[in-house]
Amino acid sequence: MIDRNLARGLFLMAISLAFGLTALKYPIGEFSRAGPGLFPAIVSLMLFLIGVATVIRSRFVDKTALTINPKNIGIILGSLIGFAVITLFVNMLAAVVFMVFFSTLAGTSYSWKRNVKISIGLCIMAFVFAKFLGMNLPLY
Incomplete structure (x- = not known):
């Protein structure tokens, strides 16, 4: 059985890495003068942290089966x-x-x-x- 919470966290982490690594191809700049890569890098970092929290949380809650509709x-x-x-x-x-x-x-x-x-x-x-x-x- 695939745990839905674990799969959700891993999926969020994979999506955030895809966007984050793409954002690093653009100049990030500084917070006072942001480059085009800063906003996607920050958003992907926050999404990655949410994914990590979801994976950690999946270890402490009851497993739920992953269903596809x-x-x-x-x-x-x-x-x-x-x-x-x-x-x-x-x-x-x-x-x-x-x-x-x-x-x-x-x-x-x-x-x-x-x-x-x-x-x-x-x-x-x-x-x-x-x-x-x-x-x-x-x-x-």
Whole structure:
């Protein structure tokens, strides 16, 4: 039996290493004048530490079997593909709303009120990224 918590921690560590090692190819700079590699390096370091904590925690909690649900995997992949297609042909705000409502079909409970709140929060974050950070996002 593959322990779900152990697999989760190892997966997080592998993803963080992939992004972290790629980030090291860019100049990191200093905290006062950050280079393009600093932010991904810090995020991958934090993700690696979360993965290590998850692996350590998996030794002290009851083992849980790792189950794979192809329906949920398909729903999540469909929501990501739909996000990309809707962003390309309509706009990013509509794509965010679609992704939130469609991806939550993979969960154990569904609440349209919660989905509306999440959609509003993500749309606000997209506006912040576009207006205050100057990112070129196709919001509308």
